[in-house]
Amino acid sequence: MRVLVVEDDAETRELVVRALTRDGHAVHGACSALEARSALADRDVDVVVLDLGLPDASGTSLCTALRAEGQTVPILVLTAHGAVSSRVACFDAGADDFLAKPFAVAELRVRVRALGRRGPLPRALVRRVGDVDLDITARRATRNGVELPLTAREWALLELLAAREGCVVSRAEILDVVWGDDDERSGASLDVIVARVRRKLGESVVRTLRGEGYALGTS
Numbered sequence: 364m365r366v367l368v369v370e371d372d373a374e375t376r377e378l379v380v381r382a383l384t385r386d387g388h389a390v391h392g393a394c395s396a397l398e399a400r401s402a403l404a405d406r407d408v409d410v411v412v413l414d415l416g417l418p419d420a421s422g423t424s425l426c427t428a429l430r431a432e433g434q435t436v437p438i439l440v441l442t443a444h445g446a447v448s449s450r451v452a453c454f455d456a457g458a459d460d461f462l463a464k465p466f467a468v469a470e471l472r473v474r475v476r477a478l479g480r481r482g483p484l485p486r487a488l489v490r491r492v493g494d495v496d497l498d499i500t501a502r503r504a505t506r507n508g509v510e511l512p513l514t515a516r517e518w519a520l521l522e523l524l525a526a527r528e529g530c531v532v533s534r535a536e537i538l539d540v541v542w543g544d545d546d547e548r549s550g551a552s553l554d555v556i557v558a559r560v561r562r563k564l565g566e567s568v569v570r571t572l573r574g575e576g577y578a579l580g581t582s
C-alpha cells in the first residue's frame with residue numbers, strides 16, 4: 364500500500380515510516396500540511412496517517428479542507444491527547460480512525476492495514492445553494508423536498524463546480540472536463556447548460572465571473 368505519514372516530529376515520523384516500510388508499504392513522509400498537500404497532489408496514496416499538531420495547520424483543519432475538496436483517501440489521525448472532544452472533532456472533520464499518542468506501533472500497523480483494505484468510503488457531498496439542496500453524490504437536487512430533475516451534463520457541471528468550491532473554474536476547463544473538448548459548438552452548449560441549470564435551480568446557483576469562468580453560488 365502507499366502510505367503518507369504527516370508528522371512534524373522527526374522522531375515519531377521516522378518511527379512510523381520505518382515500521383510501515385517494514386510491513387512492505389511504500390511510505391512517504393511529510394512534515395507539514397503544505398508538504399502533505401503537495402504529496403497528495405503528486406502521488407496516489409491509499410492511507411494517510413495524520414498528526415493533529417502540525418506547524419502550519421491543525422490536522423483537523425487539513426482533514427476538513429481535504430474532504431471539502433472531495434479527497435476520499437482513508438485518514439488515520441494521531442493525537443497527543445485522548446480527549447473525547449478532539450476525537451469527535453476528528454470524526455467531524457472526516458477522519459476515518461483515531462489513535463492517541465503514545466501508541467503501540469503494532470496497533471498503528473494493524474489500523475493502517477485495516478484502513479487500506481477497506482479503501483475510501485463514498486462521502487456525501489451536499490450543498491445548499493439559495494433554497495435548493497444539492498446532493499452531488501446522489502445526484503439529487505431538491506427544493507422544499509421536491510426533486511428537481513437535471514440531465515447528466517447539468518450534473519457534471521455542478522459536480523465540477525462543487526468540487527472546486529470557493530474557486531472560479533474557467534470555461535476552458537469546464538469544456539474539457541464536461542465535454543472533452545473546447546471547440547466553439549461546445550462553448551455554445553455550455554451557455555445553454557448554464558442557462559438551463561439557472562432556470563431549474565435559480566439564478567444564483569451558478570455565478571458568472573466575467574472573463575474568468577464560473578463558480579458555485581453559495582447561500
Ligand code: CA
Pocket residue numbers: 370371372414415416417
Ligand atoms: Ca506534531
